[in-house]
Amino acid sequence: MGQSLDPMTQKQSKDELLYQQAIAGNVDTVKALCSEGAILEWIDRDGKTPLIVACMDSGLYNVAKVLIEMGANVNAYRPGRHAGTPLHHAVKRGLEQTVKLLLSSGANALVRNDDCQTALDVARIKGNINIVRTIESHICYFTGWLREFYGPGFLRAFAPQFLSRKIWAAVIPQGSSNPMTPKKLELVIYPSSQDVQPRTVIALWNAEIEEPNFNRPDPEVTIFDQSTKTQYKLASANEGDKQQLHCLYDACSGVPQMITEFRKQVLSF
Structure with a gap:
């Protein structure tokens, strides 16, 4: 008779699985795992949540949209050398549509990262005029x-x-x-x-x-x-x-x- 997995181990693996499926861009699986109780704020070893990862890749826009719709924290903060909120990460990579999605979903554009930079500061440093004007017009x-x-x-x-x-x-x-x-x-x-x-x-x-x-x-x-x-x-x-x-x-x-x-x-x- 096989041993049953510890409930906490099952829970943790389901949360991590959601994270992995988010990276893979599997929207339907992400939805299914979320409906089964998987936590949206699972953090990897680098401090990234599934939403932060989705906001670092233009190909994961739909994943980001679904995660937000399912209740992911748009202001989740990743500390450390690559610190910031999902908005910081989207701005850093010039993902204009993702930036607009985050702002319209309640992302706080005034949060400073560990380098004391707001998302607007990052956009100015990157020289992205569209994102600079988008953030300014929002705030x-x-x-x-x-x-x-x-x-x-x-x-x-x-x-x-x-x-x-x-x-x-x-x-x-x-x-x-x-x-x-x-x-x-x-x-x-x-x-x-x-x-x-x-x-x-x-x-x-x-x-x-x-x-x-x-x-x-x-x-x-x-x-x-x-x-x-x-x-x-x-x-x-x-x-x-x-x-x-x-x-x-x-x-x-x-x-x-x-x-x-x-x-x-x-x-x-």
């Missing part, structure tokens, strides 16, 4: 084209069009190792929408933000960065577009763009 309080004024103020009064330049800007929360800490906002300025590395990052929690005079034909917001003692004057991309400047000012004050857009819709009725 931003504001994003879009603006005009930045420069040069002496008295010259701007005579020829503002010659002393302004188009910039791409985003107001985004700073990354954190602790998701429970209050969000700190940054104003990130790029020379264009095709640049992955920002030209300027302004810590808004350490800046003075002057409310625009919306009675003026072409109002501007003035931001004084106290850490660098630098003053920035920004206006809407299109002269006289007060709604966009409202969005920017609200965002710098901590009001997300979607709330600002909702306010505009309510006011339009």
Whole structure:
């Protein structure tokens, strides 16, 4: 009479089998094992869960989708030399569709890895413009084209069009190792929408933000960065577009763009 396997041994082997089937891309088997009680968070010797593995290979997109649908932790953290969440790993490999899947499924884009990098930082380092813009648009309080004024103020009064330049800007929360800490906002300025590395990052929690005079034909917001003692004057991309400047000012004050857009819709009725 053969000995029966220890229940814990059976359970562990089923969990590991799910992991192996995920790597092999066998979606139906993964579903079946999950319905039989296999745990989705089994960790291999390198600290990878089945979802992390699926987010490291473009060919395993459907596996990642199924694992998430079955309840896999989209924010599972892998420590060590190759640290990060599934989002970090998808970004590192330039898997744009997987990145979108994770973000739409609740992945926290503000988590920092052991190298103190968010997924956005990794995307910038890798130079992947599509993923940079995807993450920014997901987490931003504001994003879009603006005009930045420069040069002496008295010259701007005579020829503002010659002393302004188009910039791409985003107001985004700073990354954190602790998701429970209050969000700190940054104003990130790029020379264009095709640049992955920002030209300027302004810590808004350490800046003075002057409310625009919306009675003026072409109002501007003035931001004084106290850490660098630098003053920035920004206006809407299109002269006289007060709604966009409202969005920017609200965002710098901590009001997300979607709330600002909702306010505009309510006011339009």
